[in-house]
Each structure stands twice: as structure tokens, then as C-alpha cells.
Amino acid sequence: MEQLEGRTAVVTGASTGIGRSIARSFVDAGMQVVLASQNEKRLAQAVDELAPAGKVLGVVTDVGDEASVQRLADATLEAFGAVHVLVNNAGVYAPGYAWEISREDWEWVMNVNLWGPIHAVRAFLPHLLEQPEAHVVNVSSTGGLMASTVHGPYSTTKHALVGLSKALRNDLALKQANVGVTLVCPGAVRTAITTQIENTGPGGVPRGTVELAPEVQAAWDSIITYTDAGIPSDDVGEMVVDAIRENRFWLLPNGEVFFPVFERELDDLKAGR
Numbered sequence: 001m002e003q004l005e006g007r008t009a010v011v012t013g014a015s016t017g018i019g020r021s022i023a024r025s026f027v028d029a030g031m032q033v034v035l036a037s038q039n040e041k042r043l044a045q046a047v048d049e050l051a052p053a054g055k056v057l058g059v060v061t062d063v064g065d066e067a068s069v070q071r072l073a074d075a076t077l078e079a080f081g082a083v084h085v086l087v088n089n090a091g092v093y094a095p096g097y098a099w100e101i102s103r104e105d106w107e108w109v110m111n112v113n114l115w116g117p118i119h120a121v122r123a124f125l126p127h128l129l130e131q132p133e134a135h136v137v138n139v140s141s142t143g144g145l146m147a148s149t150v151h152g153p154y155s156t157t158k159h160a161l162v163g164l165s166k167a168l169r170n171d172l173a174l175k176q177a178n179v180g181v182t183l184v185c186p187g188a189v190r191t192a193i194t195t196q197i198e199n200t201g202p203g204g205v206p207r208g209t210v211e212l213a214p215e216v217q218a219a220w221d222s223i224i225t226y227t228d229a230g231i232p233s234d235d236v237g238e239m240v241v242d243a244i245r246e247n248r249f250w251l252l253p254n255g256e257v258f259f260p261v262f263e264r265e266l267d268d269l270k271a272g273r
Contacts, residue, residue, distance in 0.1 A: 001084070005029060008032045008034070008083050009023075010033075010034045010076055010124065011023045011026070011036065012063050012116065013035065016188065017190075020035075020046050023237075024053075027053045027056065030054070030177055032055040033057075034075070034080070034083075036090075037061065038061065038063075039204065044141065063112055063116030063120065064112050070123050071157075084135070085134065085135045086135075088136070089137075092108065092154075093153075094109050095154075096150055097152075100114045105201075106153050108125065108203075110157055111137075117161060119170065121136070121164075134179045135179065135181070136158070141185055144161055145162065148204075149219050150216050150220060162183060164180055178234065181205050183249055184251045185255055186253045187230065187252065187254040188229060189231055231254045239251060
């Protein structure tokens with residue numbers, strides 16, 4: 001999908017980090033952009049930032065709620081008449097031992113990270129299929145290709161999003177649809193997600209300080225330190241634009257450092273470990 005100017009994109013989780021970077025790159029490419037986020041204040045700030053450069057619309061959206069995602073689709077069509085690119089970017093964490101994380105937190109992460117993209121695919125794909133060409137971008141993680149310590153819900157959902165993306169690509173090929181799919185698996189990228197544990201929670205309500213076992217907190221702190229030393233999230237937007245234009249499925253921003261880990265897991269698979 002080389003032609004982006006004048007076309008419409010929807011980006012979830014667009015108020016900060018990678019989502020905001022992607023939205024900004026779309027605006028720079030001449031697209032009309034619908035920004036979706038559950039955080040009304042941050043969403044308004046993102047819209048104010050991007051509005052002078054192009055046509056943007058902010059829609060407060062809880063991606064884990066099917067009706068809310070449908071309202072996002074309706075608002076997009078009402079404002080711009082069509083949609084050509086869908087970016088499923090919204091994502092959250094809930095650290096801890098998998099068996100100690102509350103059901104509420106498990107369901108929250110599942111709803112945002114997995115059901116969010118499912119809701120969006122169901123709401124937007126019929127409209128994407130109406131276009132001469134279109135594209136879906138799913139933002140997973142290198143945590144969707146390997147397991148991360150104390151990240152049970154996150155790893156589970158991001159692995160599932162990899163499977164959803166592969167299945168979607170195959171379904172679209174069977175239908176002979178001119179709709180591309182890009183799967184983004186960032187490595188160490190500096191985003192606001194590393195501070196979201198204090199800023200949000202189930203229902204978008206901030207949880208404040210969360211008590212973790214000392215070894216869990218140490219593991220969590222090391223992940224935050226590593227992530228915060230990564231590339232700026234602003235770098236990812238242009239990478240996504242290039243991947244759409246080149247119709248590339250795989251995109252691993254700053255993910256190459258994890259290749260030895262992938263190779264070890266493949267060796268374990270071959271050895272039956």
C-alpha cells in the first residue's frame with residue numbers, strides 16, 4: 001500500500017509512546033488519523049499536538065469493550081467516510097507470579113491486549129475490504145516471541161496476537177483480498193507502558209503503588225531499566241509507515257538483540273526440552 005496521502009488510519013493506544021509515534025508519522029504522510037485511547041486527558045493532548053499538522057480526530061475508546069470499539073468505527077466513518085489502515089497498538093502490563101496475579105488483572109490484560117485487536121478486526125475489516133487496498137498493523141512484542149519473567153498475562157496475550165496476525169494474513173490470502181498485515185514486535189523501546197502500572201488499571205482506574213515480592217520487584221525493575229535504555233518510541237512510527245508501503249509482515253524495532261534467545265528456544269524445541 002504505497003499511497004497513504006488522503007487516506008484514513010485508526011490507531012489505538014494513540015495517546016502516548018509507539019501509538020502516538022505511529023499517528024504522527026501517518027499525519028506527516030498526509031493521512032487523516034483517528035486517535036483512540038481510554039485516557040481522555042492524554043488523548044486530548046495528543047490531538048492538540050497533531051491537529052496543526054493535519055486532519056485528526058480523538059475518540060475515547062476502551063478497546064476491551066466491543067461496543068466501545070464499534071463506536072470508534074462508527075465515528076471514523078462518520079468523520080472521514082472510509083478507513084484504510086487499522087493499527088492495533090493498545091497494550092498493558094500486570095507483573096507478578098502468574099498464579100498470584102488476580103483474575104481481575106488477568107482479565108484486564110486479556111481484554112486490552114487480545115480482545116481489543118479481535119474487536120477491532122471484527123469492526124473494521126468489513127470496511128477495509130471495501131477499499132482497493134488496505135492494511136492492518138498489530139503491535140505485539142518480542143515478548144510475543146519468547147516468554148518474559150513475571151509477565152504471564154502480557155506474554156500470553158502477545159503470543160496470541162502473533163497467532164492472530166498469522167491467521168489473519170492467511171484468511172486474507174484465501175479471500176484474495178488486497179489487505180496487507182504487518183506484525184510489529186518491538187524490543188527495547190522507550191514508552192509510557194513502563195510507568196502504566198501506577199497510572200492505570202482495570203477500568204482505566206489508576207492503582208497507585210502495587211506491592212510485589214522482592215524478587216518480582218527486582219525482575220520488574222530490571223525490565224523497566226532495560227526498556228528505558230532502548231530506542232525512542234518516536235523512531236517506530238516511520239518504521240511502520242515503511243513496512244506498510246513495502247507490505248512487510250514482520251517488523252522488529254530494536255528486536256535483533258533477542259535473536260540468540262529465539263535460537264536457543266528453537267534448539268530447545270528440536271531437543272524436546
